Structures are given as structure tokens and as C-alpha cells.
Amino acid sequence: MTEEQNLREKGQRRIEWAKSRMPVLSSIAQRWRSETPLQGIRIAACLHVTTETANLVLTLKDGGAEVVLTASNPLSTQDDVVAALNQVYGVKTYARRGVDSQTYYGHIRHALEMQPQITMDDGADLVNLLHSERRDLIPGVLAGTEETTTGVIRLKAMEKDGVLAYPIIAVNDALTKHMFDNRYGTGQSTIDGILRATNQLIAGSVFVVAGYGWCGRGVAQRARGMGANVIVVETDPLRALEAVMDGYRVTAMPEAAREGDIFVTVTGNINVIDRQHLLLMKDGAILANAGHFNVEINIKALAEMASSRQTVRENVEEFRLGDGQRLYVIGEGRLVNLAAAEGHPAHVMDMSFANQALTCEWLIRGKPSLEKKVYPVPAEIDALVARLKLESMGIKLQELTPEQKDYLASYSLGTE
Numbered sequence: 001m002t003e004e005q006n007l008r009e010k011g012q013r014r015i016e017w018a019k020s021r022m023p024v025l026s027s028i029a030q031r032w033r034s035e036t037p038l039q040g041i042r043i044a045a046c047l048h049v050t051t052e053t054a055n056l057v058l059t060l061k062d063g064g065a066e067v068v069l070t071a072s073n074p075l076s077t078q079d080d081v082v083a084a085l086n087q088v089y090g091v092k093t094y095a096r097r098g099v100d101s102q103t104y105y106g107h108i109r110h111a112l113e114m115q116p117q118i119t120m121d122d123g124a125d126l127v128n129l130l131h132s133e134r135r136d137l138i139p140g141v142l143a144g145t146e147e148t149t150t151g152v153i154r155l156k157a158m159e160k161d162g163v164l165a166y167p168i169i170a171v172n173d174a175l176t177k178h179m180f181d182n183r184y185g186t187g188q189s190t191i192d193g194i195l196r197a198t199n200q201l202i203a204g205s206v207f208v209v210a211g212y213g214w215c216g217r218g219v220a221q222r223a224r225g226m227g228a229n230v231i232v233v234e235t236d237p238l239r240a241l242e243a244v245m246d247g248y249r250v251t252a253m254p255e256a257a258r259e260g261d262i263f264v265t266v267t268g269n270i271n272v273i274d275r276q277h278l279l280l281m282k283d284g285a286i287l288a289n290a291g292h293f294n295v296e297i298n299i300k301a302l303a304e305m306a307s308s309r310q311t312v313r314e315n316v317e318e319f320r321l322g323d324g325q326r327l328y329v330i331g332e333g334r335l336v337n338l339a340a341a342e343g344h345p346a347h348v349m350d351m352s353f354a355n356q357a358l359t360c361e362w363l364i365r366g367k368p369s370l371e372k373k374v375y376p377v378p379a380e381i382d383a384l385v386a387r388l389k390l391e392s393m394g395i396k397l398q399e400l401t402p403e404q405k406d407y408l409a410s411y412s413l414g415t416e
């Protein structure tokens, strides 16, 4: 068997494995095969090219859509999935792991050639390119969806400046997305990435988590579960207070920098670990980022300060500073869970991608009249995804009795 055949068969087997752990998405695909609600709709998807994403695009295809897929990060692509999608499933996929920035954007440009009616983005790079270079395509776009917090922030900034040219649904903001994907998905897969890259013992280590949002809560919780002493760094007083009451030590980065053995940034912000913090770190400290862009750790400053830089393990670079201090960066400071592991488990992506799929159906079937704004996922879709997920897990809900429904809707009854 050739290397290429091996690769596509491996991809196919892994896509099937993920499918068996995505019952909600599979039930949508099954319904769509007869209803084909997306018949003839052109969708350009810019998402991490993983086994779970493969199942989303195959579901969209089952719904009748024509789909092209391009990567949303140069290091998150799984090449076996690309091979299987292109050669087994017939989905045009433009992606290769480890491409440079020029090729990365070149792939997005290729994807846009299909003249999408719906854009599906993770981080808003595709939307950005469409708005800057391919404005000629904008009249043909009905709407878009956005998968992650950073993308939603960028799109809301575009809306505020009056430059967003078509409506986008913030899939990230669905409760059945960020409460589970960001928290439990990022929590588990970030630790997975650090372990696969370093094989470091977490127990007894000082583990610094910068950002106590949906993702940061998950990372802190999982690191504590493995026996780490977790320090949280936050800029928002409410979230810092929440971390304190959740039992974590909370402090500012200059203090945390001196103590940490392992650092994870997950803020969506820039230079959260900056030049002055790097200089304070212990010899041997490990740095990883789980936020969307590779700007949270100032790697440029680290490279400038380093007297040498070498790859010491797969996905781990050592930077040696002037006084002999060695700092280790995982996956070039890109999303560690995708660069050094496989991303979120299928079980949790099942809900995120069910939201993506059902939102597309709502956009096409429901024909909602939308302005050039960022909109939430309809609450009914969120509730349906939660119900379907519970059903797939065989978990029963207590239904409200008619008396209880009346009681909750009235104001006449008080203290008895």
C-alpha cells in the first residue's frame, strides 16, 4: 500500500471513530439524508481540519450542500483527515499541517473561489479575507456562522465599526457550545497536548492558567484534578473573584511568572506572557497557549532574547537565554490542544457542530430577516441540542407538571 493510501485509510478509520461518538450530529445527518434542507447551498468552511470537523462537513453534504473546507490554523490540520476527505469522501479540502502563513491564506483564497452562500468560520480569518480582498463575493453571501470566542469578538468589532457586510450567527455563544466545548473540551485537550508533547508530571507542579473564562476554568479544573498547584491570572475582577472562591491562588503575572513550572495562556488577548515575564521564569519552565491566536505568549521577544533555539522533542522548542535559563514552548505557541494533540474529543464537538448544522438549517429553511449584525443562536436550537445530547446518553429529564408550569408563570401564590 502506498503512503498516500495508508494516510487516507487512517483518516477514514479515525473519522468513523469520531462519528461513533457524535450521536447528535449523526441523528441530524440521518434526518437530512431524506429532507436535504441545504440542497444546492454553497458553504465555505474555515475550521480546524480534524475528524470531528470531517463529520460536520459530511453532515452538511448529507443535507444537500456543496462544501469546501480550509484550515483555520496552520498547525491544527490532521493530514490523514485531509487525504480521506479529498480522496474518499469527495470534499474539496485545502489544508496541510505546518504550512507557512502565505500558504495558509492561499488555501482560504482557494476556498472562496466556490463563491459561498454561507461562510462557516473559526476565528474569522475567512470573513476577514472576504471583506478585504473578495468584496465582489459579498452580495452572494446570505449569512455566516462563527465557532470561537476570538472570532465573535472580531466580528462584533466589525459590526460596531459598521463594516460587517452580512449577518453572522455566533455559534460560540450558544450555551451548548461554550459551556461544554470551551470548558470541558479545552480543559481536557489542553492537558492532553501538554502531556503528549512533554510527558511532564502534572502532580505537584505549579501550573499557571492565564484567563479564567470558559476555557480557563476547564484547564484549571483539570490541572487541579491531576494534582497541580494552580495559580490563576485574571484581569477581570469578577472572574478573579470566582477563581478565588473556587479555591485557586490568584495573582498577577509578574508574581506567577517566578513560581510556575507550566504556563497556559487562554485569554484571547495579546502578550499575556510578555518579555518582562519571560525573564522572571524558572529554568525549565514550560509554556503553552490554548487561546485562538499565537499572540498570547510573546515568542518574538523570546526569540530575540535567546542565544539558541532548538527543537528538543516533537512540538517542543527550547529557548536558551543569556544566563543559561531554558524555556520550553509547545507547538510554536499555537493552540496546544490542536498543535500537540487531536483537539477536543468528539463527544463534546457533537454539540458544537450540531449547533453549526442546525443553525445552517434555520438560516436556509427559516429565512430569518437579519441585518448586518452578529446574532445569537436561537434559544430553541440550544435547548434542542441539550435534549438530544441527554437522550443520546440515556439520561431522563424530569418534566414539569401542569401545576408546576402554572405556578412558575403566576405571581398570586406567596408564603403560606
Ligand SMILES: NC(=O)c1ccc[n+]([C@@H]2O[C@H](COP(=O)([O-])OP(=O)(O)OC[C@H]3O[C@@H](n4cnc5c(N)ncnc54)[C@H](O)[C@@H]3O)[C@@H](O)[C@H]2O)c1
Pocket (backbone or CB within 6 Å): 148, 149, 150, 151, 178, 181, 182, 186, 210, 211, 212, 213, 214, 215, 216, 233, 234, 235, 236, 239, 266, 267, 268, 269, 271, 272, 290, 291, 292, 293, 335, 336, 337, 344
Ligand atoms: N483551544 C481551543 O480549542 C479553544 C476552544 C474554544 C475557545 N478557544 C479560544 O480561547 C480563548 C479564550 O476563550 P474563552 O471562551 O475562555 O473566552 P472568555 O472571554 O470566556 O475568557 C477569557 C478570559 O481571559 C481574561 N483575560 C483577558 N486578558 C487577560 C490577561 N492579559 N491576563 C489574564 N487574563 C486575561 C478575560 O478577563 C476573560 O476572563 C479565545 O481566544 C477562544 O477563541 C480555544
